[in-house]
Every structure is written in C-alpha cells, then in structure tokens.
Amino acid sequence: METVNPLKPTEPKGRKLSIHVVTWNVASAAPPLDLDNLLQLDNHNLNLDIYIIGLQEMNCGIMSLLSDTAFEDPWSSFFMDVLSPLSFVKVSYVRMQGLLLLVFAKCQHLPFIQILSTKSTPTGLFGYWRLEHFDWILEMQNFEGLDIPNILDHDLIVWFGDMNFRIEDFGLHFVRESVKSQCYSDLWEKDQLSIAKRCDPLLREFQEGPLLFPPTYKFDKNSNNYDTSEKKRKPAWTDRILWRLKRQPHTDSCAPRLPAHHFSLSLRSYVSHMMYTISDHKPVTGTFDLELKPLVSVPLITLMSEGLWTMENDMLISYSLTSDFPSSPWDWIGLYKVGLRHINDYVSYVWVKDNQISCNGLNQVYFSGSDIPETEGQFLLCYYSNSLRSVVGISSPFKIQPRVFLAEDPLGETQPQI
Template identity: 25%
Template sequence: MVRGRSGSLSSSWDPKNLSDLENYYKSIKVNILDYQFEFIIKKNNKSNRTLLVLLKERVLQIFKLSKRGQKKKFKKYDISKISKLTKSKKDNKEIIIYRRNGKKELTISFINTERRECFYELLWLAWLNKTLPTSEVKAPYQNLSFFVSTWNMGDAPPPSDLNSWIPKDKYDLYILGVQECEYSPRERRYEQCQDDWFGTLATHLGHNYYKVEGTSLVKMRIVVFARKEHYYTINYIEKTSIPTGIGGVYGNKGATMISFQVFETSFCFISSHFAAHQEKIDARNHNYREIVKVAQMGNKDMDILNQFNYVFWMGDFNYRIDHLFREEVLVAIKKKDISKLLIHDQLLKQKAMEKVFFGFKEEAITFYPTYKMERHKKGVYTEEKQRTPSWCDRILTRALPYSHPINCVEYKSATNILTSDHVPVYGVYECFVRLPCLPVPQSLIKKCNILFFDLRAENLDLIDGQSPDPYLVFHPSSFIEEEISTPHASKNRSPIWGDILPIEPTIHRQTFLETQHLLLTIYHDDEVLGHAAVPLALGFSSQPFPFATRITKYGLQAGILYGAIHIVYLNENPSTPLVKSPLRTSPTLQAEQSANSPLSPNINTGKLSPPLTTTTTTTSSSSPPTTPTKISNKPPLPPINKPTPPNLSPSLLNNNTNTHHNVSNINITESLPLDYLNITNDIVIGGEDDNDGFDSNNNNNSLHIATDTLNNSKMTIQPPPMIQRTKSELRRSI
C-alpha cells in the first residue's frame, strides 16, 4: 500500500485512535508525477518523524515538522547506499536499515505491519528497477542453485585438490557439513582445525564467494558460502549446535545447523553425526528425535521442521545394510546390483516405518556404499574390523506444504576423494525463492478475514498415560500481530474445536497472503503435543476448502489436524457467513467423537460466543475419511480459484513414503514423476491408494489421483503453469 505526498498527518496523531487511523488511510494517495510516498515513523525509538520515499531521486528523507510546517532535524539517505533491509522478528512494526561503509544502522518503527511492508516493498521496487504497478501482480520468484555435501573426514586433512568433489564458481550457494574433522592446521596463519578447514574451502571457491556463516561442535562443522552478489538478499542468519553423545551432552555425536533467509524464502541446513555400530538403530532414531526436540532457531515456539520453507539434513547417519553377510554385499557391488542392497538399507526401512525423518525425501541412490573404504585406494572396501559396506552418508530434504518443490539435479558420491574411510556425498539442488511483493495503490486494497471451520484433531499423544486437555495456538507472524488460541478441550485425544472466530490479518493482499503459512502448535497446559503448518493458499477458493495435515512432535507423527479454511474479502458476497453462532452453549469446550462421520464444512450455521466456545454439529471420525477430493481443487502456486465441493473430505496420504525407495520393490533406474504439487508434504486433499499415487501397473510410473468420485476416472498431474510462467518472467525481468 502506498501513500502520496498529500494528506500529511499532524504530529499529534494517535495510532490507537481508530478515527485517526481511518482518516490516515483515507488520505493515502499516489503522486503519479513525483512518486513521493510518506510514512509516519519513529527513528531509533525517538519522537515521531516523517519518512519520505522519493523514487525518482532514489533517496529517503527523514525529518520532523515544526508547528509552522517547517522541516527540522532533516536527514537524507541514498537508497543505493543501503546494503540491507531487514524486517525485525521481535517487533513486526520495525525495520532495520543497514548502510554501506559500516555506518550505524537505522531502526525505524511504523504505525502498523502493513505500513512497514509497504516501505519494504517500495525499496525493493527501487533496487529491482521496476515501475510501480497499476494492479496487483503475483509475487516474483528467482531460481537459485545449491551445492550441498556431507563428508566424514576420518580425522585426516583433506586433499589439496578438491575439484573432483566441489566444482568452482558454478552454484549460488555451497553448504558443506563434515564429521570427524580434526587435524593439525597445515598453515601457520591458522591456529585451529576449524579455521584451516573453512579457509581451505574459501580459497578453493575463490574471491567471488563469501562465508555466510560457519559453526562447529567438537569435530562436527558446517559452513555456508554464497556468491557475493547475494550478500544483500541473505538475512536472519542463525546458528546452533546440539550434542547427543555420551550422556546426551558430549559433542562427539549430534548436530550443527545454520538457518537464513534468501529474499522471502527461509532455509535450514543441518549436519549430523549419529550413533555408530550395526545394531544401534534405536540410538540413531533417538538422535534424530532429540535434535528436533532441542533445536531452537527462528520462531522458538515452533520446531525446526514446521517453520522453514526448506530443510536440508545431511550427515553421517550411520545407518547400515542389514541381513546380508559382508561377502554378499561385496558380490552385489561387483555385479552393480544396488537395488538388492537398498532393500536392506536400515534408513529406508526405518523411514518407511515412520520412525525417523518423517516427511523428508531422499533422491534415488545410484552410487555405491560410501563406507568403509580403504584410504588412498579408490573403490576398495577395507577389511579392517570386517565392516559391512553401507550408505552411512546421506542428504534428505523437506519442504513446507505448498512451497515450490525442491528440484534435485544430482545426487552422487565423490569417489576420487581418498583421504578418509568415507566417501563424500553431494547433491545439487534448485529452489525457487520468493522476491518481495510489489506495492499497489490503496484503492486496490480490500480487507479480508481468515476463517477456519470444523477444526478438530485425532490421535494426540497421551500425557502421563491420561488423555490431554488440548488447545490450539496460532503463532504471531508477519501478518498476525498477536497469538490466537482456541478454548481447551476436556480429556480427549480427538478434540473438536469447531469454528473459530475470524482472524483479521494485518496485511490483506492476496499476492502476499497466498505465499504465507499459519504456524500452529497444540498444547496441553504448557506441554507441546505437536506442531503443524497450514498454507493460506488453500483458502482462496469460492467455498471453504477442507484439508487434513499431519501433526508432528519431535520429528514424528503425533496426530492429524482436520478443518476447512476460507479467506473472504469483506466487500464481496461470501458464500459463508464471517461468523457463526453456536448451536448450543457450554462453559467449556466439550470433547466429542463419533465414528464414520466425514468432515463436512457446516456453512450455514451460527456464531461463536467469545471467549468460551462450543463445538458445532460436525463430528470427528475414528479413521481418516476416504472420499477423495478433486485434484483440481488443490491450487498450485499461486492458487487458482476453483470451487471446492463442501461435502468432500480430504483423504490423508502418507507424506513420509519416499517415492524413490520403495523397500518392497526397488528399481534403481526409477525416475521421479512430476511432483510440482508437493504431494509428499503435510497438507493433503486427495488420493485413495496406499502407494502414494503410483500405479504399479503403469510402466510410465506417472502420478495418478482420482478426480471423479462417481466414475473414479483418473488424470495425470502436469506441472502447474505458474512455475513455467515464473521462469519466463524471470528471464525477462530479473
């Protein structure tokens, strides 16, 4: 939303006064000739100032008006000399401006979140050399390449030549995680092994790259390098480490991790070393759960798996090949029969049983086991300790539902690196990152409400052997200022919260909201029962959109959340009332459950009575509904507004099954079907088979989903046109 030069506010305006605020928004105009946009701000927590954005001159002016209307304490800033612009995570009205040449940053506070977003978008408009649009346009995307690799270095220095493993000057970002990295520094300028290793990588990649961040835990290290041209787009950098070794406190095992945001898309990279030895499967699974449980990055109220758009988890996970003698494994390797070995891979089997890496994907393994190698001999497995060759070193990925899917270009091992008893494993990935939305005139802004109907959960965890008293919390975000909670349900693992009061976002534009997720947690008192993320893109349909999403706790499934979402603009004629009235009242939310009743949004009933609400007539089901929803109802990014039959219920697909590694029928040459709808993620709306949509009788192995509940006809999913369109747009404009 933009404001023209006319219509200034007096210094005595009151942001809490609704009439003042209403008049303020009415005064917002665009000066077509000068492109001057005015904001009322506080600079570095001082008294009110006026911030003027002059797009033609590409400058910012900050001043205070005297009683006579004269400018006082005038400051001028060149937009081209601003190095970074960061929206505060602690206060969603604040923005931090970083200037070049090490000058002191500016902290600016706006009257609300929407004004901050407007200023943010205006500066990006200037940086990207775009013109102010006359209509609301979809958020632009940019495709970036990532080189991600893991290597157990075996406490030996790396070889002097890394070219066969790490290509130079080829990718946008390089992320490398290593384990057992402990050796004497080879150069005098380095006092510690960490400095030597990070310095070696920096020298290898060259002057076109800079170190974003790096961290270590005993012998585990992770580091991120990026092209220098991306310096101004990478923000919110965090790092942490989690020990899971002896006594759960020693750092010989555990994880190092780094998170950051590129433009508007968030990433988390984790490098781990799990418990060793063939029989320690449960210990390895426990390492995974403990890391997810303890790690705190980004939003500290959410776990690390349900808040970042993309999570990459790499490491020496130490999962082995089971039920085969060492000699059998060596014979299979000699015959290049990898599929025989993958059937017995511990990680694939544990993942299929949903005991580890729930919701993660791994690309097809086409390389030989990476452990245990004879040092300095290519392709030779050592006879020391008679270890069974195994794929200990792996890379897995996870994306939030309705994020663009991660495209894996390569997943290989670097067999020419011979200094360790492990072979490095690397993957090359492509991800779409969202650029800031472009500002639009106030006349195009329409207020909206986010509506949730028939919210309920199933199969929540017990608390000390007793049924919990669960309640649902929507966490604050860039478009929600305060925490929103449902009432408590009483002693029930399958609570029904029913319809909740409308949520009024602070930012109303569809092009922004359709890229966002609502992050939520289910609690019993202060104890977490699970987390989930619901994409707002589902809500832009003509009717309430039914969904089902898996609730996770410590990285494993902890229940299922059902509901329907609808985003309604207030100047339209919604098919659903904004607020419902209760069919009956009660001082507390009563726990209900009845069998064989599918989820069906009740769009013609009543109103909630805050703050204590009751359930509606919708009842829960003892098992997930099986009626498939038409696949056309799931909008790609950005969503397409197609009607959703309100009486259809979502059918839950297994979002943990890896389409590449079916342990019961592995085909090493199997290729990934078109997966642009991200079916393997948490939100699901259709599908009726247990094979994740794969037709075992179809040689093409295309992804099929039922599209007609009457004749059960099927269709093959094609990439949504948006992704193709985005690529062409980027070629023209970026």
C-alpha cells in the same frame, strides 16, 4: 542447523537458485590438493549460487581445537581460498568438536540473506548421530526471537551427514558382489534408513534421491578398496543427504484456495565422489534447484561511493535506505577488497551513527583518509545491519588511487611521484 529468511519476489514466478550440498567424513585428514570435482568447479554448465558444506570427524585433538580457536581451521581456509576468487563469501560457520558446517553464498546474494541463526544440539560422545536422537534433535532445534521458532515449522530442512546406517541381513560376500556388479537395488530394501522410514512417520517426511552410486563406507585409506582389515566391515551408504518441505495445510474443496507455496525444490544430482581417498568414507553431494518468491525485492540499503577514492583524502559515503529498514546504533560500513572471504575480512570500517553527516537530506557517512589502505586494487563497500545480523547493501566495485606527491627535478620542473 541453518535458517535463512527467503526473499521478496522481483517477478511473479520467483527466483531460481542452485544449491550444492556436500557431506564428507574426513577421518581427521587434511584437505587434499584439489577439490574441483567435489565442488563441481570442473562443471562449466553448472552456475551455483550457494554451497552448504558439512564435514565430520575433523581433527578434534586439544591442540587442533586450540589452534582453530585462534585461527581458521585448515578446511575452512581451504574452501575460502578456492571459493573467494569465484565471488563466494562465507556467510555462516558452526564448529562442534569434530563437526563443521560452512555456508557460502555468491556476493551478489548477500543483501538478500538475512537473519542468519545457528543452533547446535549435542547428541552424546563426540556428537555421533543415532536414529533414537532423530526426533529429539528436531524437538530441540528452536530459534529464539524468530516468528517461526521450531525447525519443523520452517519451509525447508536439509539433513545431511554421516548417519551411520548399514545394510542388514546380507553377508559380506553378497554385498560386495552386488556392489561390484552395480546391482544396488538388491541392497536398498535392507538399507537401515529405508527400513526406519517405514516405521517412523516423521522420518518418512524426509525425501532422498536414488542411491545410484556405490556405498561410501568403509574403504582402506588412500585406496578405492573396501575394508580389508580384520574387521572386514560390509560396505554401506552411511553418508546421506535428506530434505523435507513443509506440508501445506489441508483444506476441503469448499474453503478458499490458499496462495501457492512460495518455493519449490528439485534435485538435480545426487552422487558420490569416488576419486577422493584421504578418508575411509567417500564424499557425497546433492545439487538442488530452489525456486522461491523472495521477501525482499531490492537491497534495503543502496551504497554509493562519492567521487574519486584516494589514499590521502577523507571520503564521503552516501546511501539510501528503504522505509522499513530497522537501523541500529551498531550498524557499520566496511571497506573490502574485491574477493572478500567472509564478512570480517574488511580492510577498515566505520560506525554509521558515529560518523554520519546530514547534507541536503542525504544519508552520508564520513570515512577518514587515515582508514583508507595504502594498497591499490578493486574495493567495495558493505553495509552490515546489526538488527538483521547480515549484509543489507553492497556498492559497485571501485578503485582507490595511489597517493601522489609533487617533486622538483634538477631542471626546476615539478613532476608527480607515486
């Protein structure tokens, strides 16, 4: 589960963000060569701001888990390789055996995503989710040290994954013929999630888009054929994306009107991606438009790189901060190549307090020339707040000039050498 502090508005009607949610039971498979359709990279009219990616049944053998502890798992590396050139940065990662949750955000949004917290709730063997765990999981999702600890008090919950709901009563032949003729409405009434929502008031608070795509389970691997094994499992919509908006307190007509809710969520698309065949499940994605009035209108830290950066000179970093910024002795400033994959992808860093210099009332930090990389390219600076557990300021990109030497040629003239 993720909780992200929203941001303070820059204008009365708020800011709109596009969020793309992915759920896929990958059945221990490695990433395919092309995930452009899954990530909507081939949709040039879609300008996404945040990716939330959940995978189930990742390879969780002992050797795989040991390898993933020392290195990035193949799926995380794949998503970072694809998304970092598009200015997306991995801001959160949670791995629980075969489950993986990844959150990516556009680099420009990093200073406004604060106090990231994670909490995992095991639910038995391999963490498989069942309906009887639903209320218990929500009860256990408490975030320590936050003003709103329980997840049910949060403004938005997105619940997605392989929920294992099946289609009741109908036989295999009827279900397959209904799917073949795209008569999905005949199956909706017998969908176990739809049935459960009629009985569980809390589950009923979660919304879902219409199931206008074929059931996403169970397929023969490397094909688009539903299960032809001896078990011949019925097709079912096991892979789902649900969301819940916090209910507004009820007030009578005589009471003062409450301020408008600070955000709204609308579903743009809810689809499956049938072209992927590496698993017995098809992935499902939901694309949302989130309009919100942020809690922070400008970055808490404004970073400026002073002068020309070279590979041989010590440099000064100047920054300004807002009056309410909660500074910490453990704050640091990182130097990154443009196209960073995640917050720990820095080339080098300095502790703010240890390297701070006071000069004419400015906040300045000393950056040793020995910490400046001997590689050319575009770089940027990020200020990381330990108190807020997030990046709170990003500089504009700048270039680091190569080291220049002076050499004398045989004619006695001095020539620069790079």
